[in-house]
Structures are given as C-alpha cells and as structure tokens.
Amino acid sequence: xxxxxxxxxxxxxxxxxxxxxxxxxxxxxxxxxxxxxxxxxxxxxxxxxxxxxxxxxxxxxxxxxxxxxxxxxxxxxxxxxxxxxxxxxxxxxxxxxxxxxxxxxxxxxxxxxxxxxxxxxxxxxxxxxxxxxxxxxxxxxxxxxxxxxxxxxxxxxxxxxxxxxxxxxxxxxxxxxxxxxxxxxxxxxxxxxxxxxxxxxxxxxxxxxxxxxxxxxxxxxxxxxxxxxxxxxxxxxxxxxxxxxxxxxxxxxxxxxxxxxxxxxxxxxxxxxxxxxxxxxxxxxxxxxxxxxxxxxxxxxxxxxxxxxxxxxxxxxxxxxxxxxxxxxxxxxxxxxxxxxxxxxxxxxxxxxxxxxxxxxxxxxxxxxxxxxxxxxxxxxxxxxxxxxxxxxxxxxxxxxxxxxxxxxxxxxx
Ligand code: CTP
Numbered sequence: 001x002x003x004x005x006x007x008x009x010x011x012x013x014x015x016x017x018x019x020x021x022x023x024x025x026x027x028x029x030x031x032x033x034x035x036x037x038x039x040x041x042x043x044x045x046x047x048x049x050x051x052x053x054x055x056x057x058x059x060x061x062x063x064x065x066x067x068x069x070x071x072x073x074x075x076x077x078x079x080x081x082x083x084x085x086x087x088x089x090x091x092x093x094x095x096x097x098x099x100x101x102x103x104x105x106x107x108x109x110x111x112x113x114x115x116x117x118x119x120x121x122x123x124x125x126x127x128x129x130x131x132x133x134x135x136x137x138x139x140x141x142x143x144x145x146x147x148x149x150x151x152x153x154x155x156x157x158x159x160x161x162x163x164x165x166x167x168x169x170x171x172x173x174x175x176x177x178x179x180x181x182x183x184x185x186x187x188x189x190x191x192x193x194x195x196x197x198x199x200x201x202x203x204x205x206x207x208x209x210x211x212x213x214x215x216x217x218x219x220x221x222x223x224x225x226x227x228x229x230x231x232x233x234x235x236x237x238x239x240x241x242x243x244x245x246x247x248x249x250x251x252x253x254x255x256x257x258x259x260x261x262x263x264x265x266x267x268x269x270x271x272x273x274x275x276x277x278x279x280x281x282x283x284x285x286x287x288x289x290x291x292x293x294x295x296x297x298x299x300x301x302x303x304x305x306x307x308x309x310x311x312x313x314x315x316x317x318x319x320x321x322x323x324x325x326x327x328x329x330x331x332x333x334x335x336x337x338x339x340x341x342x343x344x345x346x347x348x349x350x351x352x353x354x355x356x357x358x359x360x361x362x363x364x365x366x367x368x369x370x371x372x373x374x375x376x377x378x379x380x381x382x383x384x385x386x387x388x389x390x391x392x393x394x395x396x397x398x399x400x401x402x403x404x405x406x407x408x409x410x411x412x413x414x
Pocket of ligand 1: 265283284285286287288289316317318319320321335336337338339340354
C-alpha cells in the first residue's frame, strides 16, 4: 500500500540526485534505481567526496543518464545534449542530497558555490530533501546543529539520520536513512503538481503562550510549536494563503507563510480574530489556560519567611471555542487539537468531549508525551461516531497527511 502510494507520487517527476561523500553513498545507487523504478527521471551529480565511494559508471548505469561531476565542464555547458549547471538547477522538481555529509551541509548553509553540487543547489528553487550521514559526534556538534538550523529555516526537508552503528564504529545518530524512508520522504516533499488549496485562506496558531507573573517571570508550557509550524508549511505548500500566529518558540519561520509573533494568550486571541475571515483554522497552540489577574509591575520580592505565596489567576478566553461559535465569519473548517494524558482510549474520549464542548468541526487528539518530539501519533476525529484516523511519524509528514484530508474536505464541499 505504502509502496504503491510512493510510486505514484514520484512518477513523472524530474529528480536531481546529489551524491556527497560518505560510505552511505552505496545506498544512493539503490536509491537512484528505485527512483527510476518509481517512474521518475533521475539526473545525478557526484561530488568529489562521493567519487571516493562510488564510481560515476555505477551511478550512471543505475540512474539511467550520464553523471555530472565538474562545474567547469566545457562539453556539458556548450553541447546541446548536456545540461549546464543552470539547466541542472531548473531540471529538478525535487533535489535530493544523499548522503549529505557534514561538509556539504556546512557549505550549503553558508551559501557556498564552489563546485557543481553547491552551485546547482544555490541556483535551484526546487524543494530540497537532505539525507545526512556522518559520525554521531559530527552530527551532534554545535556547528552542524547551527548549519542545519539555518537550512531548516530556509525550508529544506530532512530524512534521518537514524540511530545505530556507523561505519566508523561509533554507535549513535548518524546513519543515513534507509532507501525506503528516503523514497517516502521524497514522495511527500515533491511539490504537489496542483495546489488543492489555492485561493483559500488558512490560519494556524502554534507554540506556547507566556503569561506574565511580573516584569521578569512568566507561566509557560513545554510546547515546541513544531507541529503547528509543519501544518502551516504544509498548508502553504498546498497553495493556501497562510497566516501563522505563534507564541514564543525556537522554530524557524516557515517558508511561504506569513508569521506573526505574539506572547500572551490574549494577544494570540486578538491576532486570530483579526485574521478572520479564513477558510480553515487549525488551532495547534498550547494556549495558557490562566493568566495573572494583575501581573505585578516590577519584580515580586521573596519574603524570606517560608510562607506560601499565592498567585491569583483567572482563566483566559478560549480561542478555539470563540472561532467555532462565530456567526458571520466562522471559518469553513475549524480544527482543534487536544493534548491529553492517559492511555489511547482516555486520550480519544477526552478529545471527543473537547470537540463537543468547544464546537469545532474536527479535533486532533495527541498525547502530551509527544510534546517537543520530532515524531508524533495523531488521531483525527471528524464526526460524532467512534471512528478516527491515525497518522504517525515525523511531524512534517503527519502535517502533510492532515493537510491532504483538509484539501479533500474542501474538494468535496465545492
Ligand atoms: N485552546 C484555545 N484557547 C484556550 C485554550 C485552548 O484555543 N484558551 C485550544 C487549543 O489551541 C487546542 C484546544 O483548545 O486546539 C484544546 O486545548 P487543550 O490544552 O488540550 O485543552 P484545554 O481547553 O486547555 O482543556 P483542558 O485543560 O481541560 O485539557
């Protein structure tokens, strides 16, 4: 089933496969073969590092086309049968870098254009999928973290690396993702040929809120905002004009999305109401339930007498419930999230009750255990009956599945 879906999504796509240096390059030979088997046209670029691990001949044989290696390749740049580096950049509906070495990642992050791979990457505006592979220490090094954060901010997609043995004998995170995983991620990253939500407006909120206690301290929660950012990005990719209202979080602003930063629940409430009318609202934010009745101006001093301190809190307005009960400008589809504790049955039961109580159309149940993680398991409830759909995996892939469901719902409605 999964395989059929993958095959269909890649069929007819032009894929630029950049093979960097690393022992994992041998898996890229199989990747090239499987991409072609899926109906994609593959053009490979082999970096100088990659050439140390696989031969141009094997890559050419499996990708079905001559491999490009040099930036200054007179015949390819002038010959009508070869592609110049600019044509290479335009060729890809999707660019896959596998393996993406620490060095290649660093050069990409700095915008270098010192060989064919980096020059083509800089000239390309196609969706980009990176499958990193490196020693676990290199992966966790602050320099690599920094470089990746930059690239993620530019809107690249990542698959892997996975945990396990690496070629150098160290065990940890650094193994390149398996070919099947890369294929699935590629299918989901390749820009959809049509934009099912073109002409629609979407509102997403995400992240925690900060409720001031005094001028220095605040009440917050552990939400990373990751899921909401992924959903905003997937909605924009599906063609929706998307506004993301987010509380303080460290996620890079998603590409193609209008992003508005707020702090408190009250500010988030106002920003969401001002965004109306929208066709779809997806409320993923972990909005603070309470705020101080009167935040203290200045710093509350401790008394030093061990006596209990009381903070007087009042409830915040409920953004989701308010959007759901709007009259003239109610979004066509209001999707709530329900962060719940307990076992699967309890999580579902609480989410169903929340959907009824708040009056939203759909609710997505998730366990509070996944907050802040990269992977998740979401259960989508769309009606009063007992059914639900489950999406599990990387938060970005899960976001796309949810957006596919949203698109289907609008396709049916129109
Ligand atoms: N929500 C909201 N405004 C609030 C509180 C929550 O819009 N003031 C939204 C969240 O964005 C989410 C949904 O309501 O879409 C459920 O949030 P959750 O924190 O799970 O529920 P609560 O309303 O806080 O209820 P409880 O604390 O009882 O679980």
